[in-house]
Amino acid sequence: MKLAFLLINLQLFHTAVTGEGGLRTGTENKLEEHDPIQLFHDSETSRRRELQTRPLRSQKGVSHIRNLTETGTCGDGPCSSDESISNCPADCSNLVFATSNSGKKGAHGHMFYIKAKRDISIYSFDIFSGTPAENELVQVYTRMGKYSGFELKEDSWNLVYDNDSVNLLGEAAPTSLGDFDSAVTVSEGTFQSFFIWVPNNRVRYQLGSSEGSRFSHNKMINFFEGVGVTSKFSGPYDEHFHPPRVFFGVIRYDAVSLSQNIDPLSSAVSLIQNGDPLSLGIPTQARAACLATQRRVNFAINTDYYGYETGKIPAGSILPVSCKL
Numbered sequence: 001m002k003l004a005f006l007l008i009n010l011q012l013f014h015t016a017v018t019g020e021g022g023l024r025t026g027t028e029n030k031l032e033e034h035d036p037i038q039l040f041h042d043s044e045t046s047r048r049r050e051l052q053t054r055p056l057r058s059q060k061g062v063s064h065i066r067n068l069t070e071t072g073t074c075g076d077g078p079c080s081s082d083e084s085i086s087n088c089p090a091d092c093s094n095l096v097f098a099t100s101n102s103g104k105k106g107a108h109g110h111m112f113y114i115k116a117k118r119d120i121s122i123y124s125f126d127i128f129s130g131t132p133a134e135n136e137l138v139q140v141y142t143r144m145g146k147y148s149g150f151e152l153k154e155d156s157w158n159l160v161y162d163n164d165s166v167n168l169l170g171e172a173a174p175t176s177l178g179d180f181d182s183a184v185t186v187s188e189g190t191f192q193s194f195f196i197w198v199p200n201n202r203v204r205y206q207l208g209s210s211e212g213s214r215f216s217h218n219k220m221i222n223f224f225e226g227v228g229v230t231s232k233f234s235g236p237y238d239e240h241f242h243p244p245r246v247f248f249g250v251i252r253y254d255a256v257s258l259s260q261n262i263d264p265l266s267s268a269v270s271l272i273q274n275g276d277p278l279s280l281g282i283p284t285q286a287r288a289a290c291l292a293t294q295r296r297v298n299f300a301i302n303t304d305y306y307g308y309e310t311g312k313i314p315a316g317s318i319l320p321v322s323c324k325l
Contacts, residue, residue: 079220081118084257092255097221103128103171103204103248105228110203111147112226112247113193116186119258120220123183125194126176126250129168130202137164138177139197142184147193147226148212151241154233157195160184171204174250187258196247197232208244215246220255223247 072080074088085092099112106129125140140161143150150156160180169175186192196203208215208225216223226247231240 079255085254097251106202106204107228109197109229111195115222121183122253124252126174128204132170133168138166141195204248205245208246211243
């Protein structure tokens with residue numbers, strides 16, 4: 001009896017280990033770790049199914065996880081992620097981005113927007129005009145975010161270039177506008193719209209495929225298809241705005257760094273000594289510092305992505321405005 005019981009247990013143990021007897025082995029009884037989990041079923045997402053992230057493996061102690069932090073040596077040409085105009089002007093200043101390669105059409109104006117992949121400062125454009133001409137008026141407006149919904153609202157735009165003595169070179173050669181009156185800083189992940197206006201000539205562009213779709217890009221800028229404009233900030237819209245159009249020109253910019261590396265502890269000491277908890281660039285941790293004899297006065301500015309007030313108070317938005325006795 002005991003011998004039979006022992007033989008049955010040995011047989012069960014053998015089956016579990018080898019997979020014989022109709023049972024699947026451990027690797028057969030689950031999805032392989034490199035197989036994508038099938039989350040999408042419709043035809044429109046079949047490609048997403050193919051691109052589903054697979055579990056990464058290591059071999060001989062070396063991880064296969066890709067290092068996304070790009071570093072470089074100043075002066076080697078490319079502006080790396082750890083470089084900016086402040087620490088490497090040789091690589092990160094006077095950068096150019098050609099938006100497209102042709103401009104068979106044109107209008108008095110053109111609106112488009114970009115999205116920054118890292119912090120940049122746009123300081124000029126090169127444009128192609130309809131015909132060569134001297135002493136022409138060229139204006140450049142800008143606004144944070146996409147232009148959609150603001151095409152007819154002049155007070156929603158900032159004039160950053162206003163020059164009535166531009167010598168336009170026509171469609172055969174680019175006209176460099178020179179520096180804007182004020183450079184346009186665009187932080188990483190932010191959209192920025194531009195409106196180029198040449199009332200007595202044409203801004204050259206080409207036909208696009210879909211207004212607002214990405215047309216071209218480099219490692220710092222995503223560039224999107226825009227709209228041709230024949231009347232500045234006036235309608236009717238259907239008569240004076242002609243999408244989709246792709247700006248033919250060059251964006252000139254610098255790679256900058258908007259974050260400041262400030263030590264919170266030393267900053268807090270400085271704040272207590274100087275009695276100014278709201279110095280520009282001071283981190284939130286240090287702004288809480290007040291003298292023991294003072295009380296803290298708080299405020300909250302609640303805005304949406306474009307700077308308009310909202311009723312929602314995000315976590316951590318309340319900061320000290322001043323220290324009072």
